[in-house]
Amino acid sequence: MSALRRPAWWSVALTVAGALLFVRLGLWQLHRADEKEALLRRYATSATAPLQAFDPVASTPPETAYPRVRLSGRYLPGRIYLLDNPKHDALGGVEVYAPLQRAGHERLLLVDLGFLPGNGTDTAPQVPALPAGDVTVQGLYVPPPGVALEMGGDALAQQRTYPKKTIYLDPAQVARDLGRPLYPRLLALDPDPAAIYVRKHTLDFSAMPPSRHRAYAFQWFTFAVAAVVIFLVLHRKRRPRARSSTSRTP
CATH class of the missing domain: 1.20.120 (Four Helix Bundle (Hemerythrin (Met), subunit A))
Structure with missing residues (x-):
């Protein structure tokens, strides 16, 4: 039953x-x-992968891979962006980004210089001047950090002097601020023991x-x-x- x-x-x-x-x-x-x-x-x-040329992956990077590339160009003088969203340092700090101009290319490449530790105050750390002239850089070609809802609109457009500070790095806002298109990804520089920046990208x-x-x-x-x-x-x-x-x- x-x-x-x-x-x-x-x-x-x-x-x-x-x-x-x-x-x-x-x-x-x-x-x-x-x-x-x-x-x-x-x-x-x-x-730790071998370095490869940037041009083959510049516009159409592989969706699930992060090429390690090397390229040359010039930093735009004084154009620095600070991501005030510290993850590496209990005392605060900022992630520093700068646009790189490649010779003969309209697009700019946003370079992640690394994390600049803070001192526990609300004042942003002093950012070193960008190198002048041609530079050769290398690192991982990675997607930009995630963008969430930022209250108050475009934070970069509301600032008149550099470095400009934001809590969400929106590539579209950076492109509008510079008046130039950006590559779809950014370059996270390889670690350098001699650099003032902390480069522990993940x-x-x-x-x-x-x-x-x-x-x-x-x-x-x-x-x-x-x-x-x-x-x-x-x-x-x-x-x-x-x-x-x-x-x-x-």
């Missing part, structure tokens, strides 16, 4: 659809975790690291199990209560 009551068709359909949806979402979260871990491994490997998955994707996957799988358990509990047969007999005395 079955321990379950015969369920309505819609309750079966709803339970199956819900459980399948939760399982699918859990599998998607696991897939995203694996993707990000693969990107992090690829990024770490790229840091992909920014702090908001959603692989471990959090796996935690969400466990949560979705738990929802799938819960949907089935609730269905079974609601449709189990209940045992009839035994009637209590009262004895009468003559």
Whole structure:
């Protein structure tokens, strides 16, 4: 004899659809975790990869690779951008960016010079002057940092002097500020022990690291199990209560 009551068709359909949806979402979260871990491994490997020419990857960089390139050009004098979003130093600090002009090219390449540690105050660190004349630079050709909603509009357009400071580095804002188009990625310079800048570049998955994707996957799988358990509990047969007999005395 079955321990379950015969369920309505819609309750079966709803339970199956819900459980399948939760399982699918859990599998998607696991897939995203694996993707990000693969990107992090690829990024770490790229840091020691052989140098290659910039032109073949300049306009159409590979989606899931980070070429290590070398090129020459000139920094635009005085054009410096500070990302006030410290991640390397408990005392604060800024990530420093400068546009590089390549000879014979209209587009500018935004170069990540590195992180300049702060001193625990609200005053931005003193940024060294950019090198004059032709320079040769090398590093990873990487996507720009993520852009979020910045309250107050274009922060760069509201400033009249350089270096300009922002909490989100939006390449579109930088291009408008310079009046020149930018390459789709930026150049994160290789570490240099002699440089004043700290160059510990990594992909920014702090908001959603692989471990959090796996935690969400466990949560979705738990929802799938819960949907089935609730269905079974609601449709189990209940045992009839035994009637209590009262004895009468003559």
